[in-house]
Amino acid sequence: MIIVVQIVLVLAVIIGALALMRGAGNARHQAVRRILLVLFAGVAALSVFFPGLLTRVANLLGIGRGTDLVLYGLIVCFLIFMASSYHRTRQLEARITKLARRIALDEAPRPDAAAGEGRGND
């Protein structure tokens, strides 16, 4: 049973990361992230009132303790977060590059004007 959970967890990591890496900017992915966040908060709140609940769910999945389940979930969330924030950084970098290049090119003299002096009047 534990191996099944492990495989499911690994698959969740990979699929989640891939899904969020592709077009992380769009609204649907944002909605999915928000739903996940609400679910996570809900479960966290519940576990405060019913400490035994998480352990029972964990036992159902073949994991010994509720804390372990939370740990696994956290790892998945963290990896997804890393993947999406890496993607976002790349996008941001591309934008800054475009902007900086535009400024650099606008501030420099046009090459044909700069070269024109050397070429005579062409």
Place this chain on the structure above:
Amino acid sequence: MYNEATVVGSVVSGLLEEFPYVVCVDDGSSDGSAAIARSAGAVVVEHPVNLGQGAALQTGIEFALQDPQLDAIVTFDADGQHRVEDAAAMLARIRSGEAEVVLGSRFLEGTADVSGLKRLVLRTAAMQSRFSTGLRLTDAHNGLRAISAPIAAKIQLTQNRMAHASELIQQLADLKPVLVEHPVKIVYTEYSKAKGQSLLNGVNILADLFFR
């Protein structure tokens, strides 16, 4: 160039003896490299912030392409590790119509004296590009290149840092120009050795390539 004030002046004046137009992309240097390059006679294009070597290369190419009379671009590292006569010979091969792209290689004639580990990193990078592009290159990370204008216009580098060299090879593989390698010698001065990319950078190059 990025903070190359001690060498860029002599590199630019060395190039101007052979080439009429030298464009120097300053990648946000803080040591006055831009002013030195300008007074040495180069046209300087300044990035307002530091972006990386790949971004500087792309900026330089786009700047040069604004000139309708441009026939070819030679890329040349600002730290003085390349030889001007190699660049001139490579440009001649473009102008003679022999090739559209000439890539410098320090391994073509066994002229390189690089350390074993560095050689391994460079070989791995070359091998990686061979597997993914099918191009049989001996040196994928050499900064000395000559590219004809029509091909240069189709190049669009998005890797800002070191992985741009492999990205360039990738794009060339898709464009399928007439491509040759040209044996060049790298001048490993104390300065360029001190500045040169460390071996750990090889890890970054690979990571950038695989996690795009």
